[in-house]
Amino acid sequence: MAVLNNGSAPASVEEAVPAATISNAYKNWYRFSRNPTAVIGAVIVLIVISCALFAPWIAPYPEQVDNFVDFRARHLPPSWEHWFGTDNVGRDVLTRVIYGYRISLLLVVVVLGLSIPFGVMLGLMAGYFGGWVEIVIMRLTDIALAIPPLVMALAITAVLSPNLMNAMIAISVLWWTWHTRLIYSITRTLKTQEFVEAAEILGASKFHILFRELLPNCVSAISVKATLDAGFVILIGASLSFLGLGVQPPTPDLGTMVATGADYLPDRWWQSVMPGMAILVAILGFNLLGDGLRDMFDVEDVR
Template sequence: MSAKKLLPTTEGLVREERREQLRRSASRFAENKLSVVGLIMILLIFGAGLFAPFLAPHPGDAGDEVHFEQQSQAPSFEHPLGTDTAGRDIFSRILFGARISLLLGVTVLSIAVTIGVTLGLIAGYLGGWPNMVIMRTTDVFLSIPPILLALAVNAALGQSLWYTMIALSFAWWTWYARLAQGEVLSIKEEEYVEVSESLGAGWVRVIFKEILPNIVAPITVKATLDMGFVILVGAGLSFLGLGAQPPTPDWGAMIANGRDYVTNYWWIATFPGLAISFTVLGFNLLGDGLRDMFDVEVE
């Protein structure tokens, strides 16, 4: 047998080191019981949204069906969480509403992370006037509250869930641009970056092949923590009449529908509110666990 086969390759050692680091990180995550609880909560929410047609006792109530003869009924065996003012099953609508909330969060953060991280990488690595232009633009967008921007977009284009997603995306990318730029400034002088540059790699290859993989952890942690906040803001906009329009089972709109009946029919607004609280808490607990797992700090 040759000596080459007896000696472990450098690539093999790197893979083994990464596996060991992943095991240590997973162990830290598992030690945090609240983080595990958060993961279970999020899995339940995703499961509820994914299997809503099978779990909902009255799936038609998530659409345009109405049953005025059953309106405002208290929780019962047939309607576990009661019915709303149109006689629709609240439990079924909450299950389908999970789809709307998760779609909102995933879409907004996908757009925001893509735009923000790309601009942050360019600003941090190139420096000079690109950094100045991108960061000053970021400061301008940071000065505009997300809800105000969403209100302006909906006023200009109309009330729509997709317009709300676009508005929130343009309000959220700034945080990822600043995060990515700060991370790049802290690692751009590392040896592996200098080696790649000395071998003739262009700046596009350096930032996406060398730098980006090394800042995935803080970006992932921040996205997880932001997910709950995006869902909360989206529900707030729906409460104001923006976002998803009736009869779409949006949690914020369901709360708005029951706000005038809290004293007599408390279940109409209470259970959608608890669904929002459950989801936001789950993402916060999961984000805290990932932060401890990766041992990173994010703003």
């Protein structure tokens, strides 16, 4: 109907068009809500984020987070008082897991906050300008991609002192490459669309074309990638801590807790298995949500 309505009958066009907008947003939500794994992912991610934000109110024993020792309560198995049991100095494991999510998510926010803007900007420039800009940026990216991130992070944290700050730096140093690659390939495709040429003819600046014309078309891809990334960043951060090169005790970090608890396996399993499960659940949640977002956007984004 709207196809034939070439502006000649504004009244009916007005009626038809906003309805289409609402139904688009609704269609997206409907598609997402009908995807059970995506919804499970979203719920898990929401729980993890709430734990991190409201840790002092959610955790059963907030006073037991770091510098707390109660030798009478050492190695207690899971019970109604201590759902996840207690650790080798008598601290509640559940409390420390909830606070552990704080550290993990802080790591995610800082790493992605540093690497996404940088990576996206380089990707946009390489894809749009081409020529030597593309050669320099993309060859640098290829070199950076050839280095395993965990090995690089190990090297950096070993040289600098091992702490949370340096772990963030170490992971960010290589993380941008994936975003550069992604945005580069999207930009290359977008560049052939006439709206980019149109903007050039209309006298738009390079800044406008990069950040007002091209970037808005990359947002859905970036959000999917960032969600999937969050899980991997948690894993790498935990791995660094597990190896003793990340967060140092007594700060409650999931990786450190798994490492400390591993000394008491298998009899006092809860001390390492519970934080390990917490890592697994968080990564699973972010991956399911990321896949769900990808399904939702891919169908809608007709490029």
